[in-house]
Amino acid sequence: MKKTLEDVELKGKKVLIRADFNVPMKSGKITDDTRIKAAVKTISYVLAKGGKVILFSHLGRIKTKEDKREYSLAPVADRLSDIMGKEVLFSDKTRGKDLEEGIADLKNGEILLVQNTRYEDLHGSKESKNDPDLGKYWASLGDVFVNDAFGTAHREHASNVGISEHLPTVSGFLMQKEIEFIGGAVDHPKSPFVAILGGAKVSDKINVIDNLLTKADKILIGGGMANTFLKAQGHAIGTSLIEEDNIKIAEELLQKADGKLVLPVDVVAAAEFSNDADHRIVSVDEIPDDMMALDIGTETVKLYEDTLKGAKTVVWNGPMGVFEMSNFAQGTVGVCQAIADLEDAVTIIGGGDSASAAQVLGFADKFSHISTGGGASLEYLEGKELPGLKAIDNAEEE
Numbered sequence: 557m558k559k560t561l562e563d564v565e566l567k568g569k570k571v572l573i574r575a576d577f578n579v580p581m582k583s584g585k586i587t588d589d590t591r592i593k594a595a596v597k598t599i600s601y602v603l604a605k606g607g608k609v610i611l612f613s614h615l616g617r618i619k620t621k622e623d624k625r626e627y628s629l630a631p632v633a634d635r636l637s638d639i640m641g642k643e644v645l646f647s648d649k650t651r652g653k654d655l656e657e658g659i660a661d662l663k664n665g666e667i668l669l670v671q672n673t674r675y676e677d678l679h680g681s682k683e684s685k686n687d688p689d690l691g692k693y694w695a696s697l698g699d700v701f702v703n704d705a706f707g708t709a710h711r712e713h714a715s716n717v718g719i720s721e722h723l724p725t726v727s728g729f730l731m732q733k734e735i736e737f738i739g740g741a742v743d744h745p746k747s748p749f750v751a752i753l754g755g756a757k758v759s760d761k762i763n764v765i766d767n768l769l770t771k772a773d774k775i776l777i778g779g780g781m782a783n784t785f786l787k788a789q790g791h792a793i794g795t796s797l798i799e800e801d802n803i804k805i806a807e808e809l810l811q812k813a814d815g816k817l818v819l820p821v822d823v824v825a826a827a828e829f830s831n832d833a834d835h836r837i838v839s840v841d842e843i844p845d846d847m848m849a850l851d852i853g854t855e856t857v858k859l860y861e862d863t864l865k866g867a868k869t870v871v872w873n874g875p876m877g878v879f880e881m882s883n884f885a886q887g888t889v890g891v892c893q894a895i896a897d898l899e900d901a902v903t904i905i906g907g908g909d910s911a912s913a914a915q916v917l918g919f920a921d922k923f924s925h926i927s928t929g930g931g932a933s934l935e936y937l938e939g940k941e942l943p944g945l946k947a948i949d950n951a952e953e954e
């Protein structure tokens with residue numbers, strides 16, 4: 557058992573809260589605010605107890621100066637302020653005098669959001685490599701640390717693990733809720749148990765398949781993830797998203813899978829990565845050299861619907877296609893519908909974009925649980941110890 561917000565004194569304290577505000581964005585606008593809303597309970601509780609709230613989060617992955625412009629957290633401060641009906645101060649710095657003065661000036665019941673923690677990655681990946689000085693510095697800005705970033709719990713970064721090494725650390729309400737729900741559902745999953753994997757973060761997620769093969773009855777593969785497997789099977793995949801480094805892993809998994817891995821038989825191929833691009837459904841044997849697979853095809857949707865029939869546990873991370881573009885959303889809609897039709901099943905969809913897909917496609921209320929973490933829920937499901945969770949102080953045994 558981990559310590560919770562109820563185990564610490566908050567009144568008058570500078571309370572550092574690590575949230576996961578890594579929300580989907582398009583042209584600087586937030587397209588889904590599920591993760592922001594999910595953090596409100598913890599923030600409101602700390603305010604009600606008379607604490608000062610200092611929020612940390614990452615957004616996107618920062619490799620260039622352009623990434624910094626694209627992934628400022630400023631829009632999140634505005635959206636959080638709208639949701640809470642309360643001013644949210646914003647520091648556009650991740651360190652230094654302005655940030656320190658901003659925190660020193662905070663009164664009980666006020667909120668300040670710190671700029672994207674991954675701005676620190678531009679010179680030496682300090683955040684993502686858990687630079688010890690950075691964690692120590694951020695910890696020096698507060699009195700107590702609340703880790704509510706379930707979506708980031710599979711990362712060992714300065715803003716979740718580093719800070720916790722220097723401050724009393726408790727879990728927030730979202731972290732608690734996610735662990736309770738996902739733990740409860742997957743400790744003894746009812747079979748048939750079907751896992752569904754898609755999306756774009758292939759190298760992050762392909763490794764969970766090995767372990768999932770021992771737990772799930774079937775694993776359906778879609779989205780960008782499918783291309784790697786199709787290539788490993790010897791299919792030409794044209795200009796589709798592919799991570800060459802993972803083809804070998806995919807080959808090994810296919811050998812081990814014993815028929816448990818189910819791959820697309822057809823895809824929606826497009827001339828460009830655009831909703832206006834020419835597109836057509838083709839068999840996986842016939843993907844043209846100058847086209848890319850952006851969704852699973854209608855035969856595959858049928859195959860996945862059939863495989864899902866009768867499932868009692870379903871865990872899904874990663875959309876089946878580029879659902880943000882209407883011409884490539886049908887695969888994700890079809891799988892959502894198949895899950896909505898299940899009776900008496902525990903169904904969990906997780907991940908920033910996957911949760912967004914369930915929301916924007918109108919299926920949010922059809923799942924037993926929408927998790928804010930994709931990679932985190934998969935690794936938890938695998939039985940791995942999540943570094944962010946491990947770093948939270950243990951509660952004393954009764």
Ligand SMILES: Nc1ncnc2c1ncn2[C@@H]1O[C@H](COP(=O)(O)OP(=O)(O)O)[C@@H](O)[C@H]1O
Nearest residue numbers: 755756757779780850877878907908909910930
């Ligand atoms: N075939 C594909 N090619 C390129 N991108 C894809 C494809 N299928 C899905 N995607 C993209 O994957 C992204 C989500 O991937 P990921 O970040 O792994 O999921 P999550 O955030 O739910 O964990 C979406 O933005 C979606 O457009």
Ligand SMILES: O=C(OP(=O)(O)O)[C@H](O)COP(=O)(O)O
Nearest residue numbers: 578707708907908929930931932
């Ligand atoms: O969106 C996230 O992960 P997810 O897409 O697996 O849910 C988390 O915020 C972690 O982000 P990262 O995968 O860039 O470390």
